[in-house]
Amino acid sequence: MSESIVSARELTKKYGSFCALDRMDLDLPLGRIVGLLGPNGSGKTTLLKLLAGLLTKTSGEVLVDGMEPGVKTKALVSYLPERTYFGSYMSIEECADYFSDFYADFDRQLAYDMLGTLRIPLKAKFRTLSKGSREKVQLVLVMARRAKLYLLDEPIGGVDPAARDYILKTIIGNYNPGATVLLSTHLISDIEPILDDFIFLKEGRVVCAGVADEVREAQGKSLDELFREVFKCF
Amino acid sequence: MFLKLFKYDFKRTRFYGLLILAVILVFGAALAADIALFSHAVGRDTGVATELLFIGAVLFMQFLLIALVVLFFAIPVLITVQFYKNIASDEGYLTFTLPVSVEKILLSKLLNAFIWTVLEMCALGICLGMSFGMLEMNTGIIWSILPKDLWVLLVVGLYIVEFIMSTMFQYLLNFTGIVIGSVVARKHKALSSLGFIVGIDALLNLVTGALYFGFMVMAMFGSETGWFLSEAGTLTVMLIFGLVLLLIYAAAAVGMWFLSRFLLKKKLNLA
Numbered sequence: 001m002s003e004s005i006v007s008a009r010e011l012t013k014k015y016g017s018f019c020a021l022d023r024m025d026l027d028l029p030l031g032r033i034v035g036l037l038g039p040n041g042s043g044k045t046t047l048l049k050l051l052a053g054l055l056t057k058t059s060g061e062v063l064v065d066g067m068e069p070g071v072k073t074k075a076l077v078s079y080l081p082e083r084t085y086f087g088s089y090m091s092i093e094e095c096a097d098y099f100s101d102f103y104a105d106f107d108r109q110l111a112y113d114m115l116g117t118l119r120i121p122l123k124a125k126f127r128t129l130s131k132g133s134r135e136k137v138q139l140v141l142v143m144a145r146r147a148k149l150y151l152l153d154e155p156i157g158g159v160d161p162a163a164r165d166y167i168l169k170t171i172i173g174n175y176n177p178g179a180t181v182l183l184s185t186h187l188i189s190d191i192e193p194i195l196d197d198f199i200f201l202k203e204g205r206v207v208c209a210g211v212a213d214e215v216r217e218a219q220g221k222s223l224d225e226l227f228r229e230v231f232k233c234f
Numbered sequence: 235m236f237l238k239l240f241k242y243d244f245k246r247t248r249f250y251g252l253l254i255l256a257v258i259l260v261f262g263a264a265l266a267a268d269i270a271l272f273s274h275a276v277g278r279d280t281g282v283a284t285e286l287l288f289i290g291a292v293l294f295m296q297f298l299l300i301a302l303v304v305l306f307f308a309i310p311v312l313i314t315v316q317f318y319k320n321i322a323s324d325e326g327y328l329t330f331t332l333p334v335s336v337e338k339i340l341l342s343k344l345l346n347a348f349i350w351t352v353l354e355m356c357a358l359g360i361c362l363g364m365s366f367g368m369l370e371m372n373t374g375i376i377w378s379i380l381p382k383d384l385w386v387l388l389v390v391g392l393y394i395v396e397f398i399m400s401t402m403f404q405y406l407l408n409f410t411g412i413v414i415g416s417v418v419a420r421k422h423k424a425l426s427s428l429g430f431i432v433g434i435d436a437l438l439n440l441v442t443g444a445l446y447f448g449f450m451v452m453a454m455f456g457s458e459t460g461w462f463l464s465e466a467g468t469l470t471v472m473l474i475f476g477l478v479l480l481l482i483y484a485a486a487a488v489g490m491w492f493l494s495r496f497l498l499k500k501k502l503n504l505a
Contacts, residue, residue, distance in 0.1 A: 049504075052331050056500050075333035085328040087246075087319070101238045102332050 005030050005149050005180045006051060010060035013046050013204075020046040022204035023060065028180050030148070033171075033194055035212075035223070036184040038201035039231055044184035045082070047201070048151045051182070052079040065148055075104065078147035082154050084134050088127035092120060092137055099141050111144035114170060132163045139167055143174045150175055152183035156190055164190050189224045198223055200230055235334045239342035244349065246316050251309055251350055255357050258301045262361030265294035266368045273372035298361060305357065309350050310401075314408045317343055322416035322423050326504045336498045340409065340491070347405040351398050403487055407434055410490040417497045438486060442479060449475050 006028035013021040021043045028034055036044050049055040050062055053069040064073040086095050092115060099106045115122065118136055126134060139155055155171065156164040164187070172194050175181050185191055192212070200208040208230055215226055272287035320329050320343070329339060370376040381387075408431050415427030449471060 054327070054330055054502060054504060056502075071333050071335050074331055077331070079327075079331050081324075081327040083324040083327055085324050085326075087325055089246075098242065098328075101241075102235070102334070 003030050004028060005065055006063070006182070007066075008060065008062045011050070011057055011062050012059045013043075013050060013055065014058045020204050021050070021057075024204065024206060026199070026206060028149075028182060030180055031178055032196040033175075033181045033183070034197040034199060035188070035191055035195040036182055036199050036201065037186075037188055037223070037227055038184075039186070041203075042201040043204040044201055045153055046204075048079070048153050048182070048184060051149070052077055052151055054079075076148040077151060078103075078142045078145040078149070079151045080139060080142040080153060080155055082157065084126075084131075084138060086126050086134075086138065088125070090126050091123050092126070093122040095126065095137065095141060096122070099145070103145055105146040106141075107144050107146060110174065111140055114140040114144065114174065118166075132159045135159055136163065136166065136170075139170055143170055146176045146179075148176070148179050150179060150181040150183075152181065154185055155183055156185060156187055161190075168194055188227050189222070192223045195223065200227065202231065235332075236338045236342055239332075239334060239338060240345050243316070243320075243342050243346040247309075247312055247346060247350065250312055251353070254301065254305045254308060255353060258298065258305055258357045258361060261294055261298040261301050262357075262364050265291065265298055265361070266364035268294055269365050270368035270372060273369055302358065302361075305354055309354060310347075310405065310408070313343070313347050313350065313405065314412070317409055318412050318416075318424065318427060321498070322412060322427065322504075324504075326502075330498075330502060330504070336495055340494060340498070343409065344402065344405060348398070348402060351401045355394065355398070403483060406487055406490050406494075407431065407438075410434065410494050413494045413497050417501045417503045420503075434490075438482075441482060445475070445478060445482070 004027045006026060008024055008026040011021055011024040011026070012019065024043075024047070026047075036047065038044055046055065050057060051064055051069060053071075053074050062069065065076055067073050069077075086098075090098070096106075096108055096111055099111070100108050112122070115137065118133070118140070120129065120133060120137060126137075129137065135155075136159075139152075142150065142152070150171075152171070156167050159167065168191065171181060171183070183191065195212045198208075198210065198212050198215070199206055208226070212223055215221060215223060219226070221229075268287055268290045272284065272291050275284045275287055319325050332339075366376050411429075411431030411434055412427040415425075415430040416423045418430075419426035453471060
């Protein structure tokens with residue numbers, strides 16, 4: 001197996017008495033697109049926030065490129081949250097300036113090329129865009145970084161099927177090939193074609209993980225079918 | 235990175251801030267011009283014109299005062315609201331995934347607040363300077379009545395420093411209230427933040443009030459012995475009181491800084 005970009009041992013995160021991540025062990029190799037799949041409350045967002053440095057662990061160990069999440073790892077990680085995080089007063093150009101100022105790996109030309117295909121004027125204010133367009137702009141900026149690790153939290157949640165196709169194409173077509181993409185979603189059938197690996201999370205634990213093609217070849221099942229089997233509601 | 239953070243903080247405040255400053259300077263200039271004409275006309279037989287100039291001066295002075303009140307109220311509100319949005323709203327996802335330390339984030343916002351406080355003082359100084367300057371040019375009385383002793387200038391300087399420091403303390407208190415409020419609350423973070431700002435302020439007032447009460451009691455007993463009424467006694471008590479107050483505020487400022495830093499590093503709660 002190639003070098004790990006993310007490594008977690010006995011990783012635990014508690015919110016009061018609620019255990020969001022329960023002694024999780026995880027290794028993510030470089031250069032893979034990994035689906036983080038699981039029902040609501042399984043710990044997907046918590047794991048992504050921990051890796052992005054937005055949360056601190058309760059116990060255990062988590063390393064990103066061999067370092068504890070912090071200022072240095074934030075320079076290597078490109079994170080897309082579920083929320084729209086740009087100020088509504090900002091124009092698209094100002095958002096790009098912001099990324100350019102703070103992230104040394106931001107490729108402005110790549111971002112402008114992608115925005116050009118969306119036909120969103122650079123001078124347009126964020127508040128004037130539709131919800132779908134805001135999400136696309138945010139994804140474009142996140143993917144225009146030459147990061148080592150992309151963390152995408154529900155990138156296709158809440159957008160129409162046509163927009164989903166655009167988002168998936170943007171992810172595949174623009175990520176740094178040597179990097180790892182970890183994306184969480186419920187919409188497994190939509191993202192299945194682009195996944196190299198998958199991780200199923202349930203109640204803060206990894207219940208199943210592997211290579212997507214192996215599941216299809218060895219078990220003759222799609223990831224969607226396997227997911228429904230593992231998370232069957234009784 | 236720190237200067238870049240500051241650049242964006244200042245950029246967000248500058249539109250409304252500079253607009254209010256411009257209005258103040260316009261009123262200040264109008265008042266100064268009116269005072270120049272009025273002081274020139276007084277003593278000359280210009281009749282109604284002098285009275286109109288006097289009314290104008292009073293009106294411009296009132297407008298200027300209102301604009302100054304707006305400035306000294308609006309800028310802190312603007313900066314505090316922006317801090318809240320930057321830290322506790324969805325914008326926090328961007329703020330806290332930047333490759334910069336929490337200390338730099340907090341310091342850049344305090345620097346922005348400091349720059350605006352200095353700009354407020356400058357605007358006030360320019361307005362006063364213009365008006366008094368015009369009066370001096372026409373009457374020559376201002377310079378003659380201005381105290382020129384070094385200690386008076388020192389006291390005025392100390393008051394300005396004290397004003398800036400207390401304003402910065404209030405900003406730190408507001409920021410800390412927001413940090414605690416946003417970490418503690420799951421919903422209604424703005425309300426929770428406001429509650430903590432008022433709460434910390436009240437607590438500090440309670441502590442300093444109790445201290446003041448203690449000194450008053452001490453003064454009453456001291457008066458009976460006659461020691462407090464002596465010049466040395468009064469000065470000693472005032473000095474001790476001042477130093478204790480300074481220590482309390484310094485300790486509170488250090489405490490608030492480390493608490494905010496700790497909470498933003500370890501207990502960040504972005505919904």
